[in-house]
Amino acid sequence: MTTRRPQISLDQLLERLAHKVAGAAPEGWRRGRVSAVGSRSGSAQYAGWYELGDGRRAGMEVEVIGDRYWECYFGEVAPERLAVEFVVEASGRFEAFTSPDAERTFAAADRLLLVRDPDGLPPEPGDEQEGPADPTYAGDPDEAVRLFREYLRLRAGILGHDGYLNPPLDAASRERLLRRYDVALPPDLLALYGEFNGEYDEGMLFENQTWYALEGALDQSSFWFPTLKWSDNPLWSAVPDSDPPGAVRRSVHRAGWHRFATNTGGDFLAVDLDPGPGGRPGQIIRLDRDYGACYVADSMTTLLRHHVDALRRGDYRLRTHDLDAADLEDLDDLDGVEDLDDGEDPDNAEEFAGLDPENLDPDLLDRYLDREGMERGDLRLFLTVETGLPRERHAPVGSAATHRVTLSGEGADFHAGLVSLRRAPVEALRLVLDATAPTGSPEGAGSSEPTGSSETADSPEPVDLAPLLGHPTLRALTLVSECPVDVRVLPTLPKLRGLDLSKAEAHGIDVMTTELDGLAFLCLRYAQWQAVPEPGSASSLAAVALGGDASPRETYDWASRFGAEASFHEGNLEGE
Known part of the structure; x- marks a missing residue:
């Protein structure tokens, strides 16, 4: 007979958390605060701190998501994900906001997010880029086949075998597959399938990745494709540019990126059928488990040329971890020291001590194999070709620094920095004004519009953001300032889609x-x-967020304003 654990209600969980937070509080505390999200699939605690009597904050070592009540409630009772904003006071009073609609994320843990329209994400930069200035293929199918054959010949000479290649596909079979999946691959890549139809084992043929059969390259239905969500902080984390600039569209994923090789670790080679203005259709790009793509080569033909040149230069690395069909007992035998025959000269064995299974010296390997009466084909060797082509997700071209800018300072220097951004293609801007920033703008540099400030004559005059007037590319702005800032210039920014003023x-x-x-x-x-008028002015907002340290009651009022499903809870601890 099994014993069922008692069901925990949400109110019981919150009271339990209040006791736990209060019990671990430091001396002189005024209140403790916890922000967390719980669900059956996992929980996260985004903030936990105590406010002391002098206004300072102290860290909180209490981990609410590890509490057995928490685990019981979210493991067995809670029907869905739930955001929890919780405050307990030294008096024993506690209150909480809970909502299945609101969330905090590690991308922006200092604000509570409420998504009103999950599909209302603004276009990515890649969606707004022009197509290629040169829409022709850069590759040549005849040259690609010639290079492919030479590459395979050189490769077989190094490995001691021809590789793990499938039989070729005839022209009719290739055409039938193209029609079925309605994809037009570049002619140079397609021609290679007339030589061999991909690899049947992990041969790491292209850029040390295994080549798919043609149908695998055309049918992308089984692949996971990254998608942006509001929880990814998308406007402040747009994909930067590639090198050369404009070659690859700045998107997390495009339907025209067709994967044709993989290393099984989440990295792929893909052919780009939807390039940016500086690219060519059929160019080769690299995809990884993160967002975006890295430019590799303008065509499969060029990729093959780099492979052939690298092997001719000797720029490659050999390794092994499988010794089937070998007379060696295990990898340790490769150092030549183990299992010496009686009377064998140990000095001769020391010759092979430098053989590293992860980076085999070809000459030393051949001498060892000769001694053992073996050939390279008797070992399972892996060849890493050092082509020198880009392998990072985004090659550094300075574009990330150009598209995402943080400007900090005060007074004339800050104003000069704003002026310098007028012609820069900035998309995400974070402005940090020092608390001591002088009032207004330098003489003659301010906006012709009145500030409209309601401050008294003795109050600081708001800092003017007039240099940003009409900025053509700015998509997201974060403002951090303890001094007043006039933001009425912002409606002149034609592409502004995201705005965070919660720290200003x-x-x-x-x-x-x-x-x-x-x-x-x-x-x-x-x-x-x-101060935001109700509610029509917020009608275009697909997502809203609450920054600062709003109380649970204020958070509930804010979420209710936008029609979110939310609850407010309060209580008192007995004996407090």
Whole structure:
């Protein structure tokens, strides 16, 4: 007979957490706060801290998501994912906000996200790029076949065998597959399938990746494709440019990226049928487990030429980890020291001590095999060709620094920095103004519009962002400032889609938000949200976020404003 554990209610869980947080509180604390998300598939704790009597914060070592009540509730009771914002005071009073619609993410753990329209993501930069200036293929099928045959000849001479290649596909079979999947591969890659139809084992033929059979390269239905979500902080983490600039579209994934080789570790070679303005159709790109692609070569023909040249130069590495069909007992025998015959000269064995199974010296390997009466074909050898082609996801061309910029400073220097960004293709901008920033702009450099500040004559005049007027590429802006900043210039930015003012003293929010029709994401503090008119000005917002340290009651009021499913809980600890 099995004993069932008692069911834990959400109120019981919250009271348990209140006791746990209060019990671990430091001396002189005023309140403790926890932000976490729980679900049956996993939980995460994004914040935990105590506020002390003098206003300072102290760290919290309490891990609520490891509590047995938490595990029981989210493992057996909770029907779905639930965000929990929890505060307990030294008096014993506690309150909590819970919602299945809200979430915190590690990409932006300092704000609570509420997605109103999951499909309302703005276009990626790659969606807005032009097509290739040269729409012709760079490769040559006849030259590709010639290079392929030479590459296989050189490769067989190194490995001692012809590889693990499938029989070729005739022209009719290739054409039938192309029609079935409605894909037009570049002629040079397609021609190789008339020589061999991919590999049947991990031969690591191209860029040390295993070549798919033609149907595997055409049928992409079984692959996982990365997709952006609002929880990925997409406007502030756009894919940077490749090298050469503009060759590959700046997208996390494109339907025109057809994978034709893999190393089984999540990395792929793909043929790009949807290149950027600086690319060519049929160019070769590298995909990994992250977002975006790395440019490799302008065609399969060029890729093969690099492989042939590398082997002719001797730029390759041999390794082995499988000794089937060998007379050696295990890999240790390769060092030539183990299992010496009686009377064998140990000095002769020392000659082979430098044989590293992960980086075999070809000459030393051949001498050892000769001694053992073996050939290279008797070992399972793996060949790593050092072509020198890019292997990083994004080659450094400075584009990331150009598209994503953080500008900090004060006064005239800060204003000069803003002016320098007027012609820069900045897309995501983080402005950090020092608290001591002088008021206004340098004489003659400010906006012709009045600031409209309601501050008194003795209050600092808001900093003017006029140099950003009409910036053509800016998509996302984060503002961090303890001094006042006039943000009414922001509606002039034609591509602005994301805005985070939650760490700024922003003036003109009420006017700005009524004019930002294309804004898709907005993050504000609770008090700032109160200045946003109801609710039509927020109709274009696909996602909203709450920054700062809003109380659970304020968080509930904010989430309810946008129609989120949410609950507010409160109570008192007995004996406190």
